Every structure is written in C-alpha cells, then in structure tokens.
Amino acid sequence: MTQLRRLPLVRASVPETATLGDAALELTRAGVPAIAVLDTLERVRGVFTSEGLLRGWYPPYLAELRHTAFLDDDAMLAERADEVRGEPVRPYVERVEPLDGGDSRVHAAERFLHAKVDALPVVDEGRFLGMLSIGALCAATVEHLAGSQEPQDGS
C-alpha cells in the first residue's frame, strides 16, 4: 500500500489570521486548487480554495446569479479588489476532514469523489504535512498502473 505521506505533497498554507490577499498570493504561488489554513499549533482549521477566492474577489451575490454573460470585468471588479484585499480569510475557509499520512490512495480517491474541493490537507499525528491535489493523486495512480518504480511502504 502506498501511503499518502510518500506522494508529492505541496506545503502550501497560511495562518488563520491571514488576510484574503495573503491567502490569494499563497494559493497562486503554490499552484494547487486549495491551501491549508493552520492555527498556531500547525493544526489544520480548514482549507482556502480557488472557489473561496472567487467568492471573496467578486460580489457575494454572484453565487446567487446564473446568467451574467452580459457583464464585463470592469463593471464587476471596479473598487472591489482593493476593498477585500485586507479582509480576514476566515469567512472564506471551508471546513474539511484532513487525510492522514498513513491513508491509502484508494481512501484518498474515495474522499475526493465525495469532497467539494480538489485538494485535501494531509496530516501526521495532527500536524500538517502538505496538500494533496487530485492531479497529484491521479499522476501517482497512473504511474503505479504503468508499473513504474513507485516507492512502497516500508521499502
């Protein structure tokens, strides 16, 4: 069994006191669909996702709308970007159950199939190890199926 801690995890996180601007920068820097939001003891409090960034960046009623093809970016973004940059990230944090470093790929696959986020935090004894994205999990699975040299538990 391949343990998740051996997969390529991305160490992407912000403290829960971070601003929306800080979280947006970290999200884009890390290049994963979600980053972890940690408390002072490095425990995962939730994740900040690309969807959370969209919710913060654009007016809140956008999520209630279904038809907006007639809008242009200037109309939607004017003044709002500066207003929200300094806001706390906390309202945009989504609660998720982290994966454990000792979990299997199949368990991670099941979690992704039922989760609303495309990257989940992986922890070891409660401490944050890194973010596992669906892409990284799929890549590891493809490599394994292709019979490539995949690090095995205990090897």
Add this chain to the structure above:
Amino acid sequence: MEVAAIAIFVGALAVIAFEFVHRTKVALVGAALMVIVGVLSQDEAIEAIDWATLGLLAGMMVIVGLTEPTGVFTYLALRVAQLSRGDPIKLVFLLAGVTGLLSAFLDNLTAILLVVPITLLIADLLRVSAIPLVVVEVLASNIGGTATLIGDPPNIMIGTHRPELGFNDFVVNLAPVAILTLVTVTAVLALLFRRQLRVDPARAAEVGRLDPTRDMRGARNVGRTLAVLLGTIVAFFLHGLLHLEPAVVALGGATVMLLVAADDVESALERVEWSTLFFFLGLFVMVGGLEQQGVIDEVAEWLADVTGGSRVVEGMVILWGAAAGSALVDNIPFTAAMIPVVDSIQGDEFDDALWWSLALGACFGGNATMIAAAANVAATGILERSGQRISFVRFLAVGLPVTVLSLLIATAYLLLFQL
C-alpha cells in the same frame, strides 16, 4: 389528547416563528409527536396529508427549475432596469410589476428567488442600495401572488382543498383587488424610496448598454421550455373545462418539461425543494391532529359566537385575523389551521366570500413581518448572504403600514362585492 394536540401545534408554531430550528424539522417532529402520543393514528395521519397541494408545488418547482436556466427571467429583470432609464419611480414600478406578474404565474417564493439576485446586481451597477428594491419586490410578490390559485402557498392550499374554487375563480375574484393593491402600494413605496434610489445618469447609461440577450443565445431548449411554461399556464385557465385538477395540470406540465427539456432527470429533480414539501407534509399531519381532536370545530364555534353568525363580521374576522396570525407566525401554517375552521364556519352551504377573505388575509398578512411569508425569509436570506442585512424592525416599519393599507383595500372590496 386535545390538550396534547394544542400544545404540540402551538409549540411548533412558536419554534417556527422564532426560527430556533429549521421549520421543516419542526413540522416533521410535530407530526411525529402527534402520532406517537396518540392524537391521531398512523392511517389518519396519512389521510390528513393533502397530496394535491404537494403535487401542485412539486410540479411547479420542476417547471420553473427547468425554465430558469434559459436566462429568460434574468433577461426580464435586466430589461426592466434598462427601461427605467435611471428614474427611481419607474424602476420601482417596473420591478414591482415584473415581480408581481411572475408571482402570480409561478409563485411568489420562486419569483423572489429569481428576481432578487439580479436586483442585487442591478443595484450594484446603478450604485444604489439594494434594500429598498428588494423590500419592494417582497411586498409586490406577496400581493401579486394573491391574484391566482398558484401564486401563493395559502391560495394553493385553499384551491386544492376546495375544488369548487377553480383557477379562473381566483383570477376573477382576487386579481382585480390584487392589481389595485399592487398599484397603490407601489405608488406609496416609490414616493417613500425615491430619494434613496436616485441614479447617476452615467450609471444608468452604462446599464442601458448591457445586452441582456447575450446569456440566452447559448441556452438550449429556450423555445420548447417557454412553450411548455406558457402551455401549463393556459391549462390552468382551462382546467375546469378540461376537468383536470390544478395539481394534475402542474404535474402534467412538469412531465412534458422533463420530456422536452431535461437531459438528465436526476439533476432536473434536484430543483425540487424537498424541504418545503416535507414542511407541508408535517404541517398537514399536525392540523389533522387538531381536527381529529375537535379543536378546529371548537375554534369555529367560538368564532360563530363572537361574530353572532353575521356573514359580514365573519368575513372581516377571517380577513383581519388571518392577516394578524400570518404576520405573527407564517402564513402557511396559519392557513393550514384556518382552512378547516372556515370549512366548519360555513357548514353545508358553500360560501366563496369567506374563502376570499382567508386568501386575502393570509396573503396580504404575509407582508407585515420578515417571517410572515416564505418569500420574505428567502429574500432576507439572499440579502444577508450578499453582505446586506435588513433588520426585523426596519422591515416592519415598511411592511406593517403596507399590510394595513392592503387590508383596508381588501376590506372595501369584500364589503362592496363579496360579503
């Protein structure tokens, strides 16, 4: 058992009014308690459920749910904003008119869910506060919904309970007074809010340049979907001639809509608001418990004593009492409880005037407070999620006078033409 039935029902109403727990949970727990403590048997509980109301609601939810992706409702709302050309009086009248019309032919909760989000966008683009516009829409939705059998849940319950009252009867007897009330109330609101809704001409011109058809070009099934929606509305008008119950018309329309406009039935049925249907289900069982224990008959006898058997006084007591009850609790459970009372008051002689009194009281009473109607709760919820909050008192300050004005118009109408 009678005391237990009253305690369960009044307790449930109190919890619903104060929103401690989701109203669907309250109604289902109340229904379960009625059966568990023996107020009514399992068979009686199932018999108490008004399946026609549930069918009508579910059918309309599917029809509207499959029409919404066409973008036609967004088109309507945006065109209205453009037609106003930044004039606050015109904007209020046009938004109230569209909301009232959608409420009459879809239902007021659906109309609010469709119109309020696009109103928040319009307000943002025009740089005015969205709150006055949303308040206008909520009040217009409850008044507009009064006009038809399918416009407001109290009317749906009344219409499905009394087959003598067809879709056209509602239109003939309630639409004129609803239109008159809507125009009067909108005029008052336009004057009240005109200063808050002053629009910079440059912003109005910018909104005028937006092309609302852009979102409809890619939408599939627009023609077929709208044809089914309009066909269903026509069938409501003709249901008496066709010998079809309103619920059958709604479910028939939903079935045709699923056939012509839904690629995936599962996702189409996700648009059914199951929590609302289960809320009604629980409510019917609780009211069934009150009926079973004779509570409803006692209330009716008490009302007959109070009114001295006078038809005019009965009509007025039902009108103003239903409005007061709806304002304090929620017009859906209150109407559910009042329907058997009106049944009992009229006895063997069917009297439609008492039913119009109940419909006008419950629907207009839905405007008094933020919790009085499902549409109000939904609109304030959308406002809150968008970062704008309207307090209970601020809504009451507008809603209560509007309700009193509406009831005065309804009183005059009933006294002149019905009672």
